[in-house]
Amino acid sequence: MALQHSPQISPHEPGDVDSELTPTLPESAQEATHQYQSAVFRRAAYALFLLGAALVVMATATVFPMQAGEMEKSSSDASMEGMASELRMLAEVSCAGVTCDAYSTHDPTGTCEGPETSDDCLEKCCLEIECDDIPAFSCVAALGPSFFKRKITFFKMGKSGKCKGEENCKDTCCQGECATTTCNGANPCQRPFPPERCTPSKCPEQCCYNGDEYCGNGGANAYTSACKSCMSLTTYCENMMSLDFATTPRHEWNQKAFEMVMQGLLEPGCEVKEVPQCEDLLKFRVKATFPWHKASGEYVSANAVDIIAGGTQAVSGGDDMLIFIWRIEDGHFLRNYSAHYSGIRAISTFRDATFFCAASSTEVIVWRSSGPEDAGTLSVEFNTYNTTEVQTTFCMSVPTWETVIVGQTDSLTVIWHWKFKGTLTVPVDPDAEWAWQIDRDAIFVCWPDSLKGHPGALQKGFTEWRKNLFGIHPHQGFLGGSRRLLDGSDTSRGGDMSPAIVTSLEGKVSEEVQAQARRLRPADRTAPFTNWFTNERWGDVPVYFYEPDGWGKVMCIAAIPFDILYAVGYEDGSIRVWKTYNGFLKSLIPKAHEGSVNALVSAPAGNTLYSGGQDGVIRMWDVFSGKPQGELYAAHAGAVRSLEVIPGGNNIYSGHAFGLLLLWIPGEKKLWCELDTKAGSVNSLRVNPAVVGQVLAALENGDVRVYQMG
Structure with a gap:
């Protein structure tokens, strides 16, 4: 658990914790601030020096004029002249003297930091140009005979048509065709459902696929x-x-x-299973289809779908970076959203029928879907603390709180209280300081009703308890110490929390204090109010401090509706169940699948968790212990891409990479029937709780279909 650093979420919002608990900046931050101030001072001093040198040169020339040819410039004169020239280069110049290329329009009215060829001048004085205004430009001449002028779709009206720079203008003003795109290199295979058109610089990835990214890693299938x-x-x-x-x-x-x-000569999945067809057995039919995710012509796949509370409207997202709300009854378009910078990967609605979260690789956004006049607007956005290296992968709404669980490529999940803008990173953020993350823990504790009205004292008590628990206190002298890793092979007190990886303070404090910090103290010795903060009241306290070690990116997240828990499936095939209210580990399944865990769903009652993997197998687990309860074999359908359970819990649906939708009776471990969508991977499934026998499927060919039984 840790403070999540992001541009949109301040590390310390007013009222988060008592002011006396707000920690000072860590040493690394203080050092960085000092270095920045020093650099600014040196730059200012250097500019003053150059100005003084220029004045000295001018004064010398006035007092001691030289005759022409009397003497040549000395090396010191040349040096002074060079410094004066550098000073002139830093001066402001008029945009009137800046020359812009044909792929921009010239604005002569402004000013910029010279010289006229500097990046600042080219940025400020050369503005975007309309595609039609580029002189002598044609897509055929610039790119080749298979490229043509871009077709602007309805949902992109007003957002395209302007560009700056040659490469940007080629992409903005022109389009190619997948039918004429050659697949090779990093993307050697033709997509089974390619878009009709493509952006010139992105045609290979839009029309073709990379095996590891598209097909998935691992999994004997x-x-x-x-x-x-x-x-x-x-x-x-x-x-x-x-x-x-x-x-x-x-x-x-x-x-x-x-x-x-x-004999080990072939992977499972080539066998043919004789399974009843759902169309024949249960009279499945397509009630409605929403096709708008392929309307742009450049993107196809629909990746996520969810149902807004009430059961009459659905929200879906796809590779087109757009989100749509539409009517389930007939697929009628109602509203669209556009603020994401990459394809939508997950959507999760809140039970209030007012908000939903949408995750792409660049951001997670909570949108307002209905309500007051600002319905359809962006409510709040989440970015990772390091957007260049860490991306978001998933989002899931917590049913009872104004909270979203965000998955990231660095194995971490973030409990994001999006209205309060508070965050906890689970299990631990190695780039955040301990003091910050522990102070932030207090805002996520459900205080006893009898103690309401005293949040300051309660937060202070809990924070001090957690600081003592982890051996972190200012008087100990290592607040914000090193985060180097140790072996942590001692499992004597770890239970399912070990083997552990603990934090080293090597080189910061004595060996005695290091040893004290590595082993966490029992709650009964350090809790200021034993009845409120012991293990009995709040569940177990972590004996060791976790850090991810080779788990891979977060692939999927599922809420556990009958407890305040959530389960996470990882790229390495493991599953971990975390406590939502404090981020502690509840149970661990170290090897749930061969290959990644692609889908998770919890039974509506009881303690069963279903997982679907890259190996094409669906497995059942005990949420609290992590013990297996059985499996459903479906390797012939390809990797599992999605899972959904009906409200009563007697049946589950599984969507597969081969385009099959399977209906199971898990109590009998029986495949009831299958439905061939003939539309590529079944990326997402949602059962409509308001209509018996109705399931929505987001498909690779761009359709979101409403299937109805009977």
Whole structure:
């Protein structure tokens, strides 16, 4: 748990904690501030020196005029002249003297820091130009015969048509075609559902795919191997088994596949399962389709869908970076949102039917979906503390709080109280100082009702308790110490929290104090109010301080509705269940799947957690202990991309990379029926609790479909 550093969220908002608890800046921050001030002072002194030198030169020339040819310039004169020239270069110049290229428009009225060719002058004096105003520009001449003038779609009206610089203008003013794009290099395979058009500089990634990113990493599954080989599943299995699928009897095909899997010569997934079709067995049909995510012509895939409370409207997002609210009954468009800078990866609505969160790789935004006049506007935005290296991957609304759980590529999740703008990083942020993160813990504790009305005293008590618990206090002399890692192999008190990685203060304090800091103190010895803050009241206190170690990025998050918990699936195949109110670890499943954990969903009652992995298997777990409860085998459908449970908990849906939607009876470990969408990967599923037998599916071909049973 730690303070989340982000441009939008101040590290210390007024009223977060008592002012006396607000820590001083860490040593690293103080040092950086001192260096910055020193640099500013040196720069100002240097400018004054140059100005004085120039004045000296002028005065000397007046008092001791030299005759022409009397003597040559000395080296010192040349040096003075060079410094005077540098001073002139720093002076402001008029934009009238700046020359702009053909891919910008000239504004002669302003000023900039010279010389006229400086970046500052080119930035301030050369402005964006309309595509139609670029002299003698054509897409065919600039890019080739397969490129043409960009078609501006309805949702991009007023947001395109201006550019600056040659490369930017080519992308802004022109488009290519996927039909004429060659796939090679980093993106060697043609997408099964490519867009019609593409941006010139992005055509290879929009029309083609990279095997690791598109197909997924790890997972012993035939579909994943076929995908990375740029083949269909049937073609890959035919090549591996040396059989023709069309002419080989099914029992012979399956027998050969089984033998090769047992011998380690083939991945599971080539076998053919005879499964009833949901269209025939349960009369599944497409009730409505929302196709707008492919309307831009350059992006196709619909990646996320959720249902707004009430069951009449849905919200969806896709690679087009747009979010739509639409009517479930007939797929009628109602509203769209546009503020994300990359494709939407996850959407989660709040139960108040007023807000929802949307996650892309660049940001997580909480939007207002209905209510007052500002409905449809951005409410608040979250960015990681280091946007160049750490991206967001997922968001999930916490049902009972104004809180969002955000997943990141650095294995961390952030408990984000978006209205209060408070954050806790789970399990620990290695780039944040201990004092900050512990002071922030207090705002997420549910205080006893009998003690309401005294938040200052309660926060102070809890904060001091946590500081003592972790051996962190100003009088100990290492507030904001080093965060180097140690082995932490001692598991004598760790339970499911070990092996641990603890914080080293090597070189900062004595060995005795280091040892004291490594081992956390029991709550009963340090709690200022034993009845309020002991393990019995708040659950277990972490015996060790966690740091991620090879977990990979956060792939999915699921709320546990019957407890204040949330589960996280990681790229390395592990699952961890965290306590939402304090970020402590509840249970650990170190190897839930071969390959990444792609989907999680909790049963509406009981203690069962369902997980779907890259290996094409759905597994059931005990939330509290992490023990397995069974599995549902679906390798023939490809990697699991999405999971959803019906309100009663008797059935679950699974969406797969091969385009199949499967309906299960988990109590019997039985596959009830399957539905072939013929629309690529089933990226997201949502059951409508207001309509029996209705499920929404976001598909790779850009459709969001409403399937209705009966």
